[in-house]
Amino acid sequence: MTPRRLFFGTHYLWQLTVSKGRVAFDTFRQRCKEVEDIREARGMALLREWLSPEQRAQLDASRSFDVVGCHTGKRYRIRLGSRTNVYEIDQDGRPIIGWCFAPSENLVRGDVMLAQKIALEADENAALAVANKFPVPISHQ
């Protein structure tokens, strides 16, 4: 075998390996996305089960819903998300300040939002005791 043939033969095998590896990686990535989508869908389904009809309609219309704190009577808006997504709002529905708190484990958005809703509606003081305040972004004002 000439050096030239050896070179092209090795090159061909290398390209074949890379190509198959890329296909395998793409398949793996696609599978991961499907699993992630299923997890997200399960979380959102659970959230919707526990929302009131008004909150469900609000979520569909604006990707957020309002809750009333059980201890202070203050109103909060929970936006679609899992971090820095809870805002205390005024009488006109304008965000006043943000409250950052979430479950300690890595959960999907629907689960996080449901935990935030229940915490504010049924155990507000405990939720605010662990929460950190953050200013409202100008884009949300």
Place this chain on the structure above:
Amino acid sequence: MGVQVIMDHAGDTRHYFSMDDGEALATAHDRFQLLMSRGFTAAVREANGQAKVVRSFDPSADETLFYPRLIGG
């Protein structure tokens, strides 16, 4: 039929049990205690749909939801 819904990395895991089955109720009670000891919060839905946090096992609750301890972000 009662169900305990536990939030986890997969979305949630559900454990169904018959409310007439003493052994199943005992298992559900033990699971409740275990989750409480791990810092989970348990909530049930009242007749008006409002969520209520519970600190002890309620064998008559149709659905009990558990979420992990809350932390500030």
